[in-house]
Amino acid sequence: MDDLTDLAAYAQTVARRARGASRVLATATGDQKIDWLRRVSELIRTRGPALMEANGRDIARAPEFQLNAASVDRLRLDERRLTALAEGVDAVAHLPDPIGEILDSNMRPNGLLVTRVCVPLGVIFFIYESRPSVTIDSAALCVKSGNAVILRGGKEAFDSNRALYQLLRESLDDTGLPGDAVQLVETTDRAAVGYFLRCGHDIDVAIPRGGKSLIERVTSEAQMPVIKHFDGVCHVYVDRFADLDMAEDIVVNGKCQRPGVCNATESLLVHGDVADAFLPRIGSALRERGVELRCCAKSRPLLPVSELATEADFRTEYLDLKLSIKVVDSLEDAIAHINEFGSHHTDAIVTRDSMSSDRFAQRVDSAAVHLNASTRFNDGGEYGLGAEIGISTDKFHARGPCGLRELTSYKYVVRGQGQTRD
Amino acid sequence: MDDLTDLAAYAQTVARRARGASRVLATATGDQKIDWLRRVSELIRTRGPALMEANGRDIARAPEFQLNAASVDRLRLDERRLTALAEGVDAVAHLPDPIGEILDSNMRPNGLLVTRVCVPLGVIFFIYESRPSVTIDSAALCVKSGNAVILRGGKEAFDSNRALYQLLRESLDDTGLPGDAVQLVETTDRAAVGYFLRCGHDIDVAIPRGGKSLIERVTSEAQMPVIKHFDGVCHVYVDRFADLDMAEDIVVNGKCQRPGVCNATESLLVHGDVADAFLPRIGSALRERGVELRCCAKSRPLLPVSELATEADFRTEYLDLKLSIKVVDSLEDAIAHINEFGSHHTDAIVTRDSMSSDRFAQRVDSAAVHLNASTRFNDGGEYGLGAEIGISTDKFHARGPCGLRELTSYKYVVRGQGQTRD
Secondary structure (H helix, E strand, O other): OOOOHHHHHHHHHHHHHHHHHHHHOOOHHHHHHHHHHHHHHHHHHOHHHHHHHHOOOOOOOOHHHHHOOOHHHOOOOHHHHHHHHHHHHOOOOOOOOOOEEEEEEEOOOOEEEEEEEEOOHHHEEEEEEOOOHHHHHHHHHHHHOOOEEEEEEOOHHHHHHHHHHHHHHHHHHHHHHHHHHHEOOOOHHHHHHHHHHHOOOOOOOEEEEHHHHHHHHHHHHOOOOOOOOOOOEEEEEEEEOOOHHHHHHHHHHHOOOOOOOOOOOEEEEEEEEHHHHHHHHHHHHHHHHHOEEOOOOOOHHHOOOOEEEEOHHHOOOOOEEEEEEEEEOOOOHHHHHHHOOOOOOOEEEEOOOOOOOOHHHHOOOOOOEEEEEEEHHHOOOHHOOOOOOOOOOEOOOOOEEEEHOOOHHEEEEEEEEEEOOO | OOOOOOHHHHHHHHHHHHHHHHHHHHOOOOOHHHHHHHHHHHHEEEOOHHHHHHHHHHHHHHHHOOHHHHHHHHHHHOHHHHHHHHHHHHHHHHHHOOOOOOOEEOOOOOOOEEEEEEEOOOOOEEEEOOOOOHHHHHHHHEEEEEOOOEEEHHHHHHHHHHHHHHHHHHHHHOOOHHHHHHHEOOOOOOHHHHHHHHHOOOOOEEEOOOOOHHHHHHHOOOOEEEEEEEOEEEEEEEOOOHHHHHHHHHHHHHHHHHOOOOOOEEEEEEHHHHHHHHHHHHHHHHHHHHOOOEOOOEEEEEEEEOOOOOOOHHHOOOOOOEEEEEOOOHHHOOOOOOOHHHHOOEEEOOOHHHHHHHHHHHOOOOOOOEEEOHHHHHHHHHOOOOOOOEOOOOOOOEEEEEEHHHHHHEEEEEEEEEEOOO
């Protein structure tokens, strides 16, 4: 157990150990990492009772943190969830290993073979507030991509995270990978995060996953690059050339299938030419499902039982059964509204017109643009990345779902036969 | 002319204009950008006298800035250099346009076609202290990759930069691209840089190119990501399986061909088994060329007319005819020394043994690892990138030479036929 009385020294020690482990891990073979992942999966399957006992202590403490019923449910580890967790680790084991892949190459006229080779980022500081299962998922992705990781979980899941962490460490020891490839910050003191964010020499990237205030804090304090995941103010635009049945399905799915997540639809834009035909039917479909509507002045007369939207509504990620609605005069107006009021996360168009969809795809400045598909599909699994550590709203380094590839960098390896430069 | 009395407002105005221009530029066709580049090249070729006159004013002012002869030479624009500059712009025009390229795609089982499409980063703030030609080179690369750019040149080249900037703007007007695609910071006040670095909302990336203090300042103040270019403490390691003739060529070339640049060799590591055979000959080859040697205790007896190296020597980017030399006991020691004392820029091994070169390539944690080739080859042109805006010593987003591709991001464009998520 490390000395936690001097948090600055503690953070530096942990970060330095991670750097050392990362150098070993960068050269681990794919098989070594697969062995580790299989051992993790095996231990999750066989340690159910102990894990659930630790989790029970967190559940018992939940009232101290004023967790509501939904949050307590998210915190809970039961047999079904542990099985799903082990299956997730197996799935990561099966993903292709990105490290060492030659991304591209260039044979130069002088005989130099210039190759760009995929390498790990190095050391990742991952800060999360979510379910304890994220402890396993994130460690699996980081180590599979050759990175050492420092995990900082939420205080609500402290005992669960520690129990899962013990299992990760034990698996590292069992399979010969460096133990410090995965480290858990062993204190819930908020100040500790700040000290880690100052370890720019030994931590290559910080990834915060949680509420807006966490992400803002990390962004302002971090001395290393940050992969940010801000709001998802996601739009569906129903074009005048839309198939209105399809539009209804996509809007209802985007809003109602899982309203509390970042890729849920928060705002509906409808072309004026189809407003009369579309708004009454989508209004009743949404009201049937208990969705509260906040409408612009043009759409409100077509939508009984709705409120007038404020400008703030159009910038709000409700994460709830609420939807803002606006009638626009043109495709261009829809694009301009999305670029101005949206959060550059996921925006969809429904249209049969290829000129409209091409223009929308090109001009909407978002991580994901969906043509005739629900916003809910922006997800590493749905995109075929296998698994994700988060969804980036940045443009730099990684955009959209972050899987194994987004946790890597590259180096140039140049093969010569004695070439010198003139 | 903008009001320069309120620098904060000025920076915000310039950044907001750049953001607007970037939205237009992102959808410009390849032909539009080529037309602009051709016009720029044409004007450089025809405006020689006016450009040289403006440059003459900077040259005349050089003594005020205590520029040495080499710096004054770097500042000078003559006919030969203007021709080379125009040719460089033509070369950028000929490079493949990265924007819109589908980087990869994935047909999902549910029929969604997930594509990852190359897009510009958006707005680039480029801060440089170097030659006025960089004004043209950087604008050409930024606009070709669909980005708006805000240029901040050095005070020593103020008049030259303004003259070149007028030509860039005129070319934008002539060819129908938004004029604010390229803007020059019209003041040499150092405080202005700070205000631009706070425009995180409208500037997507800052790229400082210059001395260490500039880069450190930008890194600490920037609210947006930074592509950094720190020191090049570049090594050549002569393995015990090296061809010593080749080793001599590579060391002499790396050190002497152009000592003042970041990819020049600064430190020589020699395996103990070949120290007796190699050090006396490389010592005399280097001394003939006026290179001053700073040696470890083991190498010094083999190298008359040399000084004992301090630990600081092994961390120093001399940018001069000086070389630090150390004898190592093994390949592993060489790798450990490079990872500890180097700057992760460019490091080379000379060896005939494929096990040694593979291990060196894998374990040296540098942007570029050269096997049997001079460190001097780390360069966008030599690597086949066409041109570069700088060489990144970061691992995040871009590593090594930064050409057009490194000035881009991507978005996911997902094509469906009405899919909704279960």
